[in-house]
Amino acid sequence: MxxxxxxxxxxxxxxxxxxxxxxxxxxxxxxxxxxxxxxxxxxxxxxxxxxxxxxxxxxxxxxxxxxxxxxxxxxxxxxxxxxxxxxxxxxxxxxxxxxxxxxxxxxxxxxxxxxxxxxxxxxxxxxxxxxxxxxILGDADHMLKRMAEDQGFGPSFYQTxxxxxxxxxxxxxxxxxxxxxxxxxxxxxxxxxxxxxxxxxxxxxxxxxxxxxxxxxxxxxxxxxxxxxxxxxxxxxxxxxxxxxxxxxxxxxxxxxxxxxxxxxxxxxxxxxxxxxxxxxxxxxxxxxxxxxxxxxxxxxTNAESIVGVRFPGNEHDMSKGIAIGSGIHIDDYTHIEAVRYSRGSDALGLIATLFVAGKGWRRIFAWLWNGMKHPIKFIRAAWPFGFARQTLIFLVMQTIDATLTFELRRRWFWPFTRLLCSAGMRIPTNIPLANVFTERAAAKFGGIPITSTSEILFDLPMTAHCIGGCVMGNDAAHGVIDAQHRVxxxxxxxxxxxxxxxxxxxxxxxxxxxxxxxxxxxxxxxxx
CATH class of the missing domain: 3.50.50.60 (FAD/NAD(P)-binding domain)
Known part of the structure; x- marks a missing residue:
């Protein structure tokens, strides 16, 4: 010692x-x-x-x-x-x-x-x-408010x-x-x-x-x-x-x-x-x-999250101005949407954006490909990275509805040299249907293009910036990793x-x-x- x-x-x-x-x-x-x-x-x-x-x-x-x-x-x-x-x-x-x-x-x-x-x-x-x-309310916040009012959620609008x-x-x-x-x-x-x-x-x-x-x-x-x-x-x-x-x-x-x-x-x-x-x-x-x-x-x-959005091609709006998340709305008792933006020119995330289509699994992929063939200009505009921050109102959707994952260390076939942290167990919901409907309606009403991530379309993979848990509190070691005073x-x-x-x-x-x-x-x- x-x-x-x-x-x-x-x-x-x-x-x-x-x-x-x-x-x-x-x-x-x-x-x-x-x-x-x-x-x-x-x-x-x-x-x-x-x-x-x-x-x-x-x-x-x-x-x-x-x-x-x-x-x-x-x-x-x-x-x-x-x-x-x-x-x-x-x-x-x-x-x-x-x-x-x-x-x-x-x-x-x-x-x-x-x-x-x-x-x-x-x-x-x-x-x-x-x-x-x-x-500071920018174009993205004002647009979110207009969208909420159009779909009957106007009173829930708030400044963050x-x-x-x-x-x-x-x-x-x-x-x-x-x-x-x-x-x-x-x-x-x-x-x-x-x-x-x-x-x-x-x-x-x-x-x-x-x-x-x-x-x-x-x-x-x-x-x-x-x-x-x-x-x-x-x-x-x-x-x-x-x-x-x-x-x-x-x-x-x-x-x-x-x-x-x-x-x-x-x-x-x-x-x-x-x-x-x-x-x-x-x-x-x-x-x-x-x-x-x-x-x-x-x-x-993961906060039961989904990231979707609406892109407005052209120069009419500048969605990049304001605070990163400046406002939000509630679309039901469990679900709220926040208006997210990046600074002008910060378009790298546009590389993983694509045209939104509803659905799940292979049917969604086929629908996505079919829409790309039917509407090639819209398809290209949704995925074109340059101008992404200025033109795009990103929706961060979160729910209080519970869904959990399990993580473990194991060797992967593509990297057998050491054990990697991997997710396991049942899949969590990839998208939130109510938010998808809101996004598609908003895009149609206000002349935009609904977008989502290619990882969600191709791999049924949701995104989150809010991973929590894994060493949770419990009343004993059978129910948690730590006690109510955070002691292991x-x-x-x-x-x-x-x-x-x-x-x-x-x-x-x-x-x-x-x-x-x-x-x-x-x-x-x-x-x-």
């Missing part, structure tokens, strides 16, 4: 759960190390458009050192972020509170008085993240709550202000210019990413961030239950050959590497952490505090809930004596 440790706490991952944990633990007087696989970014570093693949995509094996990752699995395509600040660097800023019903569903039901406890933590999260109602600094009333876009959130203790900020580039990295210092709040204060209080570093092993020191601390083996995440492998020791470890990252690490460490629950990898959820069953000083812990389908963007849950988790850890 080590007499001393390098850190009191090591936090693996710097997304919403990790940043909150690092900030609050440093505030309580602990020595904290934060291990982050991605790079550290500044406003000057971000790409101007998504065509700069080397700065946008995270694929170190291909020498792409950006912050946006697309991970295809058998059952779903998962979009995620890798950077100091985690997904906050590339997310769409949307900060919504889920309906109260989510606390009565899933594995966390009855583990706490959630409806009494959570409002205070949501309030703290909103304050720290600088959440405000979006005042977002983590963006809009400046003082009357400010010109881009006005510089000293820290507006933390009594002058935080970094200076500029007011939003409404360029629509939130998901390509904010180049104007208006987006409230985690490196401007939680991580900023964590570092001010002494936390050390180890960027471009991957954890490849985690094992207890001394006692098998982790009561003597843990040893983490780490290496460079961006090097091909000289990975500088080394070890770090910690009294406690917080796993906040995202749902995929946390599952993957715990599964790979099953030999050294054999008591981890067999529920690991189960109850993975069977181990001392080992926690899971990120989206992997969420025990039900939220039906809304999960960033605010992950932040609030992390704030709650930190209340159970006393200050350092």
């Amino acid at each position: 080590a007499a001393t440790h390098d850190f009191d706490y090591v936090v693996v991952g710097s997304g919403f759960g990790g940043s909150v944990s690092a900030c609050r633990l440093a505030e309580k007087g602990y020595s904290v190390g934060v291990i982050e696989m991605g790079k550290r970014w500044t406003e000057a570093d971000f790409p101007k458009t998504t065509w700069n693949l080397r700065k946008w995509l995270w694929r170190p094996g291909l020498k792409l050192f950006g912050f946006y990752n697309m991970r295809p699995f058998k059952h779903v395509m998962i979009l995620c972020g890798n950077a100091v600040g985690g997904g906050s660097i590339t997310y769409a800023n949307t900060m919504l509170v889920p309906p109260p019903s989510v606390w009565n569903d899933g594995s966390w039901k009855g583990l706490a008085d959630w409806e009494r406890e959570m409002p205070a933590h949501y309030a703290t999260a909103r304050r720290m993240l600088g959440v405000a109602k979006n005042p 709550d977002v983590a963006v600094y809009f400046g003082a009333e009357g400010d010109a876009p881009g006005t510089l202000h000293p820290d507006p959130y933390f009594d002058g203790e935080g970094p200076p900020r500029r007011s939003c210019v409404g360029c629509g580039g939130c998901m390509v990295g904010c180049r104007f210092n208006a987006k409230n990413t985690l490196d401007k709040n939680y991580l900023y204060f964590a570092e001010k209080r002494g936390a050390k961030i180890l960027a471009e570093t991957r954890v490849v092993d985690l094992k207890p020191l001394g006692a098998a239950d982790g009561s003597d601390g843990y040893e983490l083996t780490v290496e460079s995440s961006t090097a091909w050959l000289f990975k500088q492998r080394r070890t770090i020791t910690a009294r406690h470890v917080v796993l906040s590497a995202s749902a995929l990252g946390t599952m993957d690490l715990l599964m790979r460490c099953k030999n050294s952490l054999p008591a981890v629950s067999e529920r690991l990898g189960h109850d993975v959820r 069953f069977g181990y001392q000083g080992l926690y899971v505090i990120d989206g992997a812990a969420l025990g039900a389908n939220l039906g809304v963007n999960p960033g605010l809930t992950i932040t609030a849950m992390a704030e709650r988790a930190m209340t159970f850890i006393p200050p350092r004596s």
Whole structure:
């Protein structure tokens, strides 16, 4: 057993759960190390458009050192972020509170008085993240409102709550202000210019990413961030239950050959590497952490999402202006649609767009091909990447209806050299019929072309940016991986505090809930004596 440790706490991952944990633990007087696989970014570093693949995509094996990752699995395509600040660097800023019903569903039901406890933590999260109602409505938002009114959903239209600094009333876009959130203790900020580039990295210092709040204060209080570093092993020191601390083996995440492998020791470890990252690490460490629950990898959820849209060829509209997700509507009690955009010129995602047709399986593929032959001009326009961001109103559709996946490590025929994280089990719904009807009607009414992704048409593969679960809460190890205080069953000083812990389908963007849950988790850890 080590007499001393390098850190009191090591936090693996710097997304919403990790940043909150690092900030609050440093505030309580602990020595904290934060291990982050991605790079550290500044406003000057971000790409101007998504065509700069080397700065946008995270694929170190291909020498792409950006912050946006697309991970295809058998059952779903998962979009995620890798950077100091985690997904906050590339997310769409949307900060919504889920309906109260989510606390009565899933594995966390009855583990706490959630409806009494959570409002205070949501309030703290909103304050720290600088959440405000979006005042900038662009063409995409106005068009969504017109579409909703045409189909009888007009009263449900809302402007999103977002983590963006809009400046003082009357400010010109881009006005510089000293820290507006933390009594002058935080970094200076500029007011939003409404360029629509939130998901390509904010180049104007208006987006409230985690490196401007939680991580900023964590570092001010002494936390050390180890960027471009991957954890490849985690094992207890001394006692098998982790009561003597843990040893983490780490290496460079961006090097091909000289990975500088080394070890770090910690009294406690917080796993906040995202749902995929946390599952993957715990599964790979099953030999050294054999008591981890067999529920690991189960109850993975995607917010029951679908991504469709309407493209308007020509120059009449500019759908790129505004906030990445500036507004939304509800089309029934379980389903809502958000208006999504990318900045002008960020057309790379147009490469995977295609003409929308309804249906499932082979019939859908044949219908798609038939429509392509019947309407070749429309077919080409739907898939033409150039002008995609300016012409396209993207619909992010989410539901509170539950559907789960299972993930596991196994060798694939095309890569037998090592085990890969793979999805398994029953398929989840690929599309949402009610949203499809809304999209087709809206396109027909307002002169657009309905679109979807080629992965959905050809491979029956839905997309999600909101993968949660896999290490969910439960009342014991037979029902979950962690308890209601985020402690891993069977181990001392080992926690899971990120989206992997969420025990039900939220039906809304999960960033605010992950932040609030992390704030709650930190209340159970006393200050350092």
